[in-house]
Amino acid sequence: MRVLVCPDKFAGTISAAAAAEAFAAGWRTEKPGDDLVLRPLSDGGPGFGEVLAAALPGAALIAVPTTDPLGRPVQGHVLVDGATAYVESAEACGLHLLAEEERDPAHTTTFGLGPLVLAAVEVGAREIVIGLGGSATNDGGAGLLAALGAAPLDDAGYALPYGGAALAGCASLGGAPRLREATLVAATDVNNPLLGLHGATAVYGPQKGATREDVFTLDGALTRFAKVLETLPSAPPNLANLPGAGAAGGLGAAILALGGRVESGIGLVRRLTRLDAEIEASGLVVTGEGAFDEQSLRGKVVAGVATAARDAGVPCVVVAGRVDAGRREAAAIGVTESHALVEHFGSVAEARARPADGLRELGQRLARQWSR
Structure with missing residues (x-):
């Protein structure tokens, strides 16, 4: 399975590149034969x-x-x-x-x-x-x-x-x-x-x-x-x-x-990274950020990625520090499902202290769920 991993930074905790690496490491532990393509993203801020x-x-x-x-x-x-x-x-x-x-x-x-x-x-x-x-x-x-x-x-x-x-x-x-x-x-x-x-x-x-x-x-x-x-x-x-x-x-x-x-x-980054072509060539897209909330739905990295995935007919999973966006609103922009580190750990403090560990563990879980 070809999986495109393209998160934004998790503000204050982990960079986009480190987040992508951590998630991919967890996925590969479960499904080492899958093809993971890492494309860290930014909408103009740090990174x-x-x-x-x-x-x-x-x-x-x-x-x-x-x-x-x-x-x-x-x-x-x-x-x-x-x-x-x-x-x-x-x-x-x-x-x-x-x-x-x-x-x-x-x-x-x-x-x-x-x-x-x-x-x-x-x-x-x-x-x-x-x-x-x-x-x-x-x-x-x-x-x-x-x-x-x-x-x-x-x-x-x-x-x-x-x-x-x-x-x-x-x-x-x-x-x-x-x-x-x-x-x-x-x-x-x-x-x-x-x-x-x-x-x-x-x-x-x-x-x-x-x-x-x-x-x-x-x-x-x-x-x-x-x-x-x-x-x-x-x-x-x-x-x-x-x-x-x-x-x-x-x-x-x-x-x-x-x-x-x-x-x-995110439109400029999508164009320069040729992100749409990468999405079309993938079986699953994974994106994310520190807080997936209402602001995320209005043009940030997650919205740009999810919209492109929706238009290409590719499922899109969001992993985030916390998830506050409504399911219906998220689904409207193309988000198939979302997962929060806060829920994974059961604690905001733990999620902020161990984002890489959490992303690796979510990568393992989602590999078992999604990989063919």
Whole structure:
């Protein structure tokens, strides 16, 4: 039997590649003669660069020194494939770069993404695809703009401090972004607008350390900053309400304001990894992520894989840390059945502490159930 194993990361516990390896190891213990094809995936968040590097073997991977959301040195990368460069924003802005007590979207910044984008510009990229997801920031891309040469300024013309809270005092941008006419593309499957009840701050701010009071403060600051972004000649009308503007704490809005566009992250990865052909050649597809919930049904990795499997007439099994999505809704996008590590272990703590063990054991069980 040919089994395609193509999970996303299990956020905070195990990478997509390690999850695929663990599940496959368990399956092979039971059915060593089966053909397991491993294709770790990402919809733009952590792992985006690794997945594309594996899918584009002729591309050049360039190491670029940069900074994390609190300004500390980290190593980032730019993947260059012809005239297109790929950047994973989480390498500079990721929540995984911070300890839990350091999470504070009022002060974290997207500045570190700037050196990665500028490095892509310097090597001559005409299109720069930026994977958005897993961010620790809520600054509307203000840090990125500062790194590109268009720093947010207050009424007196002084540069603002980094972080989302300072944007309440933003009056203008000081300078023009240094992009040399390169086009930016935001690869994301977050369709949230920038502001309001369904915006970047209200939906994702609490995951990044924002209190209830912080949410109101930061949303107000982004409301003011959105008006400044709209002064850029390349900014589209009604910027704050566009789908994807709220991705990665408002990084989507900055990219749109710079004349960029939003593209489905899993759609792009499906195309570059030739995933649909792999699905059609398989007898079973196994995908997964940390939490299979309602957000998963709206365009994330699991939804993209399940929909492609449904269209190809191939059964699709989801393995996840926990499963909160309804069976009927999951079946509608092509999920045949789903299994949770929390149920397997009987404990959230155990599921988070031993994801690889759980995935191996689920691989063994599903091999006995599904293999011909």
